[in-house]
Amino acid sequence: MRANDEDILASAEEWRRAGRDVAIATVVETWGSAPRPVGSRLVIDGDGNFLGSVSGGCVEGAVVTEALDVIGSGAPKLVSFGVADETAWQVGLSCGGRISVFVEKVA
Amino acid sequence: MKLATLTALNETRRARRAALLVTSVADGSERLVDPSAIASDQLAAPLDLALRTGKSALVEEGGAQFFISVQTPPLRILCIGAVHISQALVPMARMLGHDVIIVDPRTAFATPERFPDVVLHAEWPDLVLPSLGIDRYTAVVLLTHDPKIDDPALHFALKSDSFYIGALGSRKTHGKRVERLQVLGFSAETIARIHAPIGLNMGAVSPAEIALSILGEITASLRLKPDGSRA
Structure with a gap:
């Protein structure tokens, strides 16, 4: 089992070396009661497979969608999720917190 | 993240050494900082804090945002x-x-x-x-x-x-x-x-x-x- 964020980076390297497209999403800022701390990571491949977590399940689906976009364009992006976000009702954090996630492609 | 950076990060961890990764949020450019080189870095103070506390953090320098990711060896x-x-x-x-x-x-x-x-x-x-x-x-x-x-x-x-x-x-x-x-x-x-x-x-x-x-x-x-x- 890959238990922590550093082990997940080992998987990211393995995936990329195996020829898969890979993106890494990292929690860079949190406000209020966020489920996972700054530095938490999600690794995503071009087929939408993922390892790790950035929110304990609340917004992973949306982050995977952003990651596929980043894999396609190659340009990194910073995305925010939380109760103040207009998409809160679809993919918001049920705990009422807010997080910023940096998504980048492994090139 | 460049594959070379990712590889270096993973190698550092396997060698049980701490590492700091600085990433520009604006364009994704990045650099690895060895703990011994913190003092001469332009982000010396926040890098030192991140290493001491083991906490990654978003910082501002010259109007730009940088994410400092601290990686400590496995327990x-x-x-x-x-x-x-x-x-x-x-x-x-x-x-x-x-x-x-x-x-x-x-x-x-x-x-x-x-x-x-x-x-x-x-x-x-x-x-x-x-x-x-x-x-x-x-x-x-x-x-x-x-x-x-x-x-x-x-x-x-x-x-x-x-x-x-x-x-x-x-x-x-x-x-x-x-x-x-x-x-x-x-x-x-x-x-x-x-x-x-x-x-x-x-x-x-x-x-x-x-x-x-x-x-x-x-x-x-x-x-x-x-x-x-x-x-």
Whole structure:
């Protein structure tokens, strides 16, 4: 089992070396009661497979969608999720917190 | 992230060295900073803070945002004693993401059959411990009940930066252990680093339950301040 964020980076390297497209999403800022701390990571491949977590399940689906976009364009992006976000009702954090996630492609 | 950066980050971790990754949020450009090079970096103060606290952080410099990702080595649990509790502790520690090393000079205990796929040293602790590099990311767990084996390991651990030292045995057994340490000149403050009886007080009985209580106590040592508040 890959238990922590550093082990997940080992998987990211393995995936990329195996020829898969890979993106890494990292929690860079949190406000209020966020489920996972700054530095938490999600690794995503071009087929939408993922390892790790950035929110304990609340917004992973949306982050995977952003990651596929980043894999396609190659340009990194910073995305925010939380109760103040207009998409809160679809993919918001049920705990009422807010997080910023940096998504980048492994090139 | 460049594949070369990712590779370097993973290599650093395997070598049990800390690393800091600085990423520009605007364009994704990045650089790895070795802890020895922090002082000369333009982000010296926040990099130093991140390394000391182990906390990654978003910082601003010259109107731009940078994310400092701090990577510390994997926690390692050094078990003195290839005993039943150690057998239960190995898979649990792995689930937590920790590395485990077992040391026990008794070759009947320290066998690959009892500990498959574990780094195993069937040697006396005073011979092998100096070469293992006990650092501030290493916990030392004494489980043999035998002062001949436990004590030399304990002496070495108490002189190291180990973040957790625990010793199996009753209060009476620990009382005798403390007396032996006092005779050797260890200070009360140093002796107080030892968690004994080992493990969280949760009524653990079976080897697996005791292993769980030890891992719980190790987690608490890592995450809580001495007063019990979050670190």
